[in-house]
Amino acid sequence: MEQYRLMMRGITKTYGSAAALQEVDFMVRPGEVHALIGENGAGKSTLLNILSGVRPADSGEIHVNGQRVQMKNPLSARHAGIAMIHQELQHVPELSVAQNMFLGRPLTTMNGLFVDKRAQLARAVHILKQLDPSINPAEPIKNLKVSQQQIVEIARALLDEAKIIAMDEPTSSLTPREFERLAELIADLKSTGVSLIYVSHKMNEIFQVCDRATIMRDGRQVGVVNICDETEESIVAKMVGRKIEKLEHHSWATDRQVLQVENVARGNEIKPASFTVCAGEVLGIAGLVGAGRTELLKLIAGIDKRSAGEVRVNGKAVRNHNVSAAIRAGIGLVPEDRKKEGIIKARAVKMNMALPSMRNFTLGGVIRKAKLNHVAQEVMSDLKLRPLNIEKPIGTLSGGNQQKVIIGRWVAADAEVFLFDEPTRGIDIGAKSEIYNLIEKLAQQGKAIVVVSSEMTEILRVSDRVLVMREGKITRELHGAEITEENIASFAIKEIKEAV
Amino acid sequence: MMTQSSTQSTAVPSALLKFNLRDAGTLIGLIIIVVTFSFLSPVFFTVPNLLNILQQSSINALIALGMTLVIISGGIDLSVGPTAALSAVLGATMMVAGVPVQVAIMATLGIGALCGVFSGSLIAYAGLQPFIVTLGGLSLFRAIALIYTGGNPVFGIPMEFRSIINSAVFGVPTPIVIVAVIALVLWVVMNKTPLGEYILAVGGNEEAARVAGVPVKRTKVTVYIISGTLASLASLILIGRLGAAEPTIGNLWELDAIAAAAIGGASLMGGKGSIIGTLIGAIILGALRNGLTLLNIQAFYQLLATGLIIIIAMLIDRATRGR
Numbered sequence: 001m002e003q004y005r006l007m008m009r010g011i012t013k014t015y016g017s018a019a020a021l022q023e024v025d026f027m028v029r030p031g032e033v034h035a036l037i038g039e040n041g042a043g044k045s046t047l048l049n050i051l052s053g054v055r056p057a058d059s060g061e062i063h064v065n066g067q068r069v070q071m072k073n074p075l076s077a078r079h080a081g082i083a084m085i086h087q088e089l090q091h092v093p094e095l096s097v098a099q100n101m102f103l104g105r106p107l108t109t110m111n112g113l114f115v116d117k118r119a120q121l122a123r124a125v126h127i128l129k130q131l132d133p134s135i136n137p138a139e140p141i142k143n144l145k146v147s148q149q150q151i152v153e154i155a156r157a158l159l160d161e162a163k164i165i166a167m168d169e170p171t172s173s174l175t176p177r178e179f180e181r182l183a184e185l186i187a188d189l190k191s192t193g194v195s196l197i198y199v200s201h202k203m204n205e206i207f208q209v210c211d212r213a214t215i216m217r218d219g220r221q222v223g224v225v226n227i228c229d230e231t232e233e234s235i236v237a238k239m240v241g242r243k244i245e246k247l248e249h250h251s252w253a254t255d256r257q258v259l260q261v262e263n264v265a266r267g268n269e270i271k272p273a274s275f276t277v278c279a280g281e282v283l284g285i286a287g288l289v290g291a292g293r294t295e296l297l298k299l300i301a302g303i304d305k306r307s308a309g310e311v312r313v314n315g316k317a318v319r320n321h322n323v324s325a326a327i328r329a330g331i332g333l334v335p336e337d338r339k340k341e342g343i344i345k346a347r348a349v350k351m352n353m354a355l356p357s358m359r360n361f362t363l364g365g366v367i368r369k370a371k372l373n374h375v376a377q378e379v380m381s382d383l384k385l386r387p388l389n390i391e392k393p394i395g396t397l398s399g400g401n402q403q404k405v406i407i408g409r410w411v412a413a414d415a416e417v418f419l420f421d422e423p424t425r426g427i428d429i430g431a432k433s434e435i436y437n438l439i440e441k442l443a444q445q446g447k448a449i450v451v452v453s454s455e456m457t458e459i460l461r462v463s464d465r466v467l468v469m470r471e472g473k474i475t476r477e478l479h480g481a482e483i484t485e486e487n488i489a490s491f492a493i494k495e496i497k498e499a500v
Numbered sequence: 501m502m503t504q505s506s507t508q509s510t511a512v513p514s515a516l517l518k519f520n521l522r523d524a525g526t527l528i529g530l531i532i533i534v535v536t537f538s539f540l541s542p543v544f545f546t547v548p549n550l551l552n553i554l555q556q557s558s559i560n561a562l563i564a565l566g567m568t569l570v571i572i573s574g575g576i577d578l579s580v581g582p583t584a585a586l587s588a589v590l591g592a593t594m595m596v597a598g599v600p601v602q603v604a605i606m607a608t609l610g611i612g613a614l615c616g617v618f619s620g621s622l623i624a625y626a627g628l629q630p631f632i633v634t635l636g637g638l639s640l641f642r643a644i645a646l647i648y649t650g651g652n653p654v655f656g657i658p659m660e661f662r663s664i665i666n667s668a669v670f671g672v673p674t675p676i677v678i679v680a681v682i683a684l685v686l687w688v689v690m691n692k693t694p695l696g697e698y699i700l701a702v703g704g705n706e707e708a709a710r711v712a713g714v715p716v717k718r719t720k721v722t723v724y725i726i727s728g729t730l731a732s733l734a735s736l737i738l739i740g741r742l743g744a745a746e747p748t749i750g751n752l753w754e755l756d757a758i759a760a761a762a763i764g765g766a767s768l769m770g771g772k773g774s775i776i777g778t779l780i781g782a783i784i785l786g787a788l789r790n791g792l793t794l795l796n797i798q799a800f801y802q803l804l805a806t807g808l809i810i811i812i813a814m815l816i817d818r819a820t821r822g823r
Contacts, residue, residue, distance in 0.1 A: 303711060327713040341711045344704040346771055351697055356713035358694035366692045409712065 004063070005030040005195040006051075006082075006164050011060035013046055020046040024060070024221045026214055028164065033186060033196045035206045035227070038216030038239055039428040040399060044199055047216070048166055051197075052084040053077035064164070083157030087169040089149050093142035098124035100141045101156045127155045131185060147178035154185065165189065166197035171205060175288045176493065183209050201429075203232045217241055240430055250440065251464045253281035257315075258448035259331075259417045264299050264309030271473040272309060277417070277448040282439060284463030285452045286488045292472035293452040294336055297419045300450075301333035302326035313417060327356050332410030336421035336452075338399065342406045345395025349385070349405050350376035352394045357413035379408045383438055400431025407438060418442055420451045424458060436462055456485050468492050522765040525820065526780045529763070529813065533784060537791035544794055551673060557786030558675035561779055562734040563753050564760035565679075565686055566727035568778040571761050572690075573720060574703035574770025575630035577727045579619060579637030580757060581750030584735035586645040587611040591736065592654040592745035601661045605736060612732025613725050615641055620724030624717035638754070645747040653746040657739055665740025675737045679779075682730065687775040699723060703770030759806070760785055763813040784809065 006028040013021040021043045028034045038044050049055040051062070053074040062069045069080045077084075091100045098120045107116045107123065124137035132151045141149060150170060157165045171179045186196055186209050198210055206213065207227060215223045215238045223238050256279045263272040270292050277283045285293045299306040302323045311318045313329040335341035344352055353376050354361055361372045376390040383404045394402055403423065410418055423439065424432045439462050443449055453459050459466060466478040468491040476491040538545035563580050570577045591608030595601060615637065622633045669677045690696035698719040701709040710716050731750070739745045762768070763784055764777025788809060792802045 301711075323710060323713050324715065333711060335708075335711050340705070341707050344701045344708055344771070346704050347697075347700060351700075355697070355701060355709070358697060362694055365694075366688070367694065367697070369692075413713075 003029060005065060007061075007063040008047070008051065009061045009063070011047065011050060011057050011062075013050060013055070013058050019219050021050075021057075021219050024216070024219070026051075026221065027224070028195045028197060029212075030163075030195055031190050031193045032211045033190055033198055033209050035210040035213035036197055036199045036216065037201075037206065037213055037235065039430060040426070041218075041428070042216040042239070043219040044216055045168070046219075048084065048168060048197075048199065051077065051082060051166060053082075078160055078162075081161065081163040083160055083162035083165045085150065085153045085157065085165065085167045085170060087172055089146070089153055091141050091149065091152070094140055096138050097128075097135060097141050097144070097152055098137040100152060101127075101137075101159055105160075123159070124155070127158050128152075130188075131155055131158075145178075146173045147175075147181065150174070150182070151185070154189075162194070164195045164197065166199070168199045169201070170198070171200065171202065173289065175290065177288075179205065203235065206235075207232070215239055236429060249461060249463075251281075252440070252443040252446075253464045254279045254446070258313060259300075259450070260310075260312040260315070261300060262310045262312070264296070264306050264311060266295065266299055266304060266307050269472050270295050270299060270306075273474050274309075275467060275474070275477075277450060279416075279446040279448055280443050282443050282449045282451060282462050282464050284459040284466040284483075285450060285469060286454075286456070286459045286466055287469035287492045289454060291469040291492065293469050294421055295472075296469070297333060297421050297450065297452055300326070301331055301419055303333065327413060327415070330414065330416035331419065332356070332413060332415035332417065333419045334403070334406050334410070334421065334423060336425060338402055338406065338426065343394045343402055346393050348391050349380065349394050349397070350390040352405050353379065353390075353408045353412050356409060360412075375412055376408075379411050380405065383408050383411070384434060398431070399427045400434065403427060403431075403435060404438070407435075407442075411442075416447060418447050418449045420449065420453075422453055422455075423451060424453075424455070456488065459483075459488065460485065522817075522820075523774055523776045523780070525816065526764055526774075526777045526784070526813075529816075530780050530784050530787065533787050533791070537787065537794070541791065541794040544791055549790070549794075551676070553786045553790045554676045554679075554783065555673045556790060557782045558679045559734045559737055560753070560756045560760055560785060561679045561782035562682060562730045562737070563727075564757040564764075564778050564782045565682060565775065566723075566730035567754070567757040568761045568764070568766050568773045568775060569686065569690070569699060569723045570630075570727045571758070571766045571768060572703045572770060572773040573699045573723045574706065575623060575720065575723065576634060576758070576768070577619065577724060578631065578634040578754045579615065579641055580727060580731040581753035582638050582641035582645065583612050583615040583728050583731040584738070584750040584753065585747050586615065586641045586648075587732035588735035588739050588745040588749055589645050589649050589654050589747050591732070592657050592739055595658050595661055596654060596656050601658065601664070604661070608736055609729050609732045612728040612730070612735075614728070615731070616725035616728025617721065619728070620721035623724065624720035642747075649747045651747060653744045655744045657743050657745065662740050662743055665737055675741075678733065678737065682733070683775055683779050686726075690775055695719065695722065700771060703772070705771070756785060759810050763810060765817065781813075 004027045008024065008026040011021050011024045024043065024047060026047060036044050036047065050057045050071065053071045053076050056071065062071050064080045064082070069076065071077060092103065101124050102120045107119045108114060109116045121137055128135050128137060131154060132148060135144065135148050135151065141152060170182060174182065189196060198206065200206055210227050213225050213227055213235065214221060215225065215235065217239060257276045258279050259277040262274050265272040273296055275283065287293050295304065298304040300311055302321050302325055306321060311321065313331060316329065318325050318329040350372055354372055361367050373390065380390055381388050385401055385404050394405055420439065424435050427435060439449060439451065451462050460483065463483060466483050466488060467474050468476040468478065468488055470492055478487055534545070543549055567577055567580065587608045590611050591604055594604040594607055619633050619637050622628045623630050665674055667674050690699070698714050701714050702716050702719050706716060735749065738749060760781035761773060761778045763781035764774055766773030766778065785806060788805055789802050792805060
């Protein structure tokens with residue numbers, strides 16, 4: 001009994017008739033970093049929700065330090081010493097760091113009548129000193145970098161003297177450098193005896209920071225492994241329950257230039273960028289988060305106003321550069337943040353697909369339902385939407401299927417230039433390769449394609465040619481055999497080169 | 501009871517079916533009210549009284565239909581009452597001055613549209629918040645109406661105009677016919693045209709709509725123009741029936757309209773709402789007032805009932821939304 005800090009045994013949870021978790025066991029030792037891995041929908045989030053008291057389990061037991069805990073609500077989790085650091089950090093932007101740390105648990109004077117701001121500040125200083133002395137507790141939290149905000153969350157967990165800290169996708173908006181810092185912090189916490197639960201899709205991180213892993217698939221626990229005994233392939237195989245075939249990259253690039261970007265810039269933020277993409281070519285853009293890749297795509301797609309430069313499609317300049325002009329010229333953007341910039345979640349698949357090309361489906365100002373249904377059916381079956389239901393609200397679909405609809409949006413609009421920003425963010429490993437196949441299929445059809453990605457394997461997998469960006473500037477173009485992880489990293493990260 | 505049936509069947513089916521279920525819920529609410537009053541008052545369930553209810557509801561229905569579009573787009577229009585007042589006094593002045601009735605009607609509607617252009621542009625192009633802009637409009641338009649008239653009603657609206665409003669088509673009073681036609685047109689707009697889809701998209705997720713090439717600004721301005729124009733149309737019905745245009749008309753119309761839209765299923769968060777639902781919502785409010793009046797219940801209690809109905813409707817809405 002004693003050897004586990006946390007024991008979750010036989011946890012079962014059903015939603016309606018669907019079983020989200022079936023008899024799941026999850027054990028975490030003191031002072032270990034334990035990875036919780038599985039595809040989206042495998043039940044990781046449900047398990048974390050139960051652990052943090054957000055949702056009750058239907059059956060099963062939770063023990064912390066050998067003591068049975070009745071998990072009634074988030075407060076009981078907190079009292080049991082369990083802290084949760086969510087992927088989307090939860091704080092009140094206008095309040096100070098210290099105020100956020102003490103949110104819902106203020107230090108008070110006069111028997112709870114007044115908030116003791118001075119004591120809070122002192123306590124915050126004391127805790128933050130160990131984690132990151134550069135954070136000023138009096139500063140509004142919105143002024144902090146995301147990585148620092150995350151540290152504040154950790155500080156908050158320490159404030160509660162949490163012995164179990166669960167981190168859900170903690171690095172989704174961190175740069176590699178910031179991840180290194182987080183890894184150090186995790187090692188420090190571990191040495192003080194805190195148990196960490198680390199949820200991530202990124203295998204390299206799991207191999208770097210985790211000791212053991214619990215693997216989940218379809219609501220069941222399918223294995224507990226020591227990380228040092230495993231390889232990425234073996235873990236992925238357990239996660240997916242089958243082997244993921246590694247396809248060789250095939251180039252469909254022609255020499256007909258479709259997209260020409262000339263000295264496109266925005267103030268000081270994006271330095272003049274010039275490149276071309278040919279029909280059937282996939283151009284990868286690599287770089288660190290914050291290197292200006294997303295911003296560059298948005299300038300090309302007309303979403304943000306450029307301060308200089310020209311964009312041409314098939315030799316014709318896109319005049320009066322705004323979103324509709326770009327779309328008319330045949331440029332379509334598949335945005336990074338699907339939930340925020342991609343989908344209209346309450347609307348049907350077909351409507352989400354038809355949004356930019358609505359005019360093609362109207363006669364006398366009225367939408368022709370038959371034509372719309374026909375095209376939506378055709379496009380989405382081509383893009384392998386499964387199940388092929390075009391009437392369903394897009395918000396009810398999996399991330400992979402939503403992404404297919406957003407891609408379908410530009411197929412239906414007859415786009416010639418497809419701009420992908422982190423095309424597989426938040427998408428299962430299984431569905432990822434499907435998205436790669438779709439990108440290749442578009443290339444085969446002669447589309448000009450740009451893929452921005454922070455995942456090295458993704459860039460290597462899809463690109464015919466790679467641009468590397470750093471600090472708003474294209475620093476390097478890589479061809480053929482030059483496209484290697486080492487090359488990309490060295491041109492993307494100046495800091496590393498200097499450090500060596 | 502209706503809460504039960506709709507939760508169970510909304511588990512699986514399409515968006516379309518869900519929409520209709522919500523409307524069915526509103527309709528059941530109306531039926532309950534109608535049945536209750538029919539038992540309590542012998543006069544309530546008679547053709548003349550039912551027509552009366554519809555006619556009394558017509559002004560709120562028109563305002564609420566425009567409001568529904570604005571709410572679906574993620575906005576709000578608090579300036580509808582004063583918009584109605586301003587167009588009423590200006591329209592009435594024109595008619596009294598001898599401007600041909602048709603021209604005066606068009607001009608009156610134009611004034612409402614202009615009010616919409618004013619609010620809509622500030623919201624779409626200057627990026628101001630709809631609540632604040634239309635709150636400003638609420639004072640502004642009312643002030644202009646009061647200043648222009650010196651606070652006095654405009655009397656002497658010509659019979660030629662009044663007889664149009666007070667006529668009937670196959671026994672159905674013209675205001676009801678007007679509402680029916682407008683509701684039909686807006687239903688087609690929301691369900692069959694790109695504009696309707698754009699309004700839903702802008703209200704559902706403005707940023708995503710923009711990235712997808714939806715003309716977000718134009719869509720926003722359009723809904724305020726529609727709302728303003730319908731406010732003017734409502735004012736025409738009112739002055740046609742009263743025979744005079746007071747600069748103080750339309751007080752608190754915006755709240756009745758929001759209530760009707762909300763009862764009908766519109767979400768103030770945007771992206772969701774129903775033309776049919778709003779129509780029924782307006783009739784629910786009208787039937788409630790009419791019934792309570794027939795029962796000789798004090799006006800204070802009518803206000804109480806209205807408040808309760810709104811809150812009960814929202815609670816049912818919340819409960820049926822499922823987990």
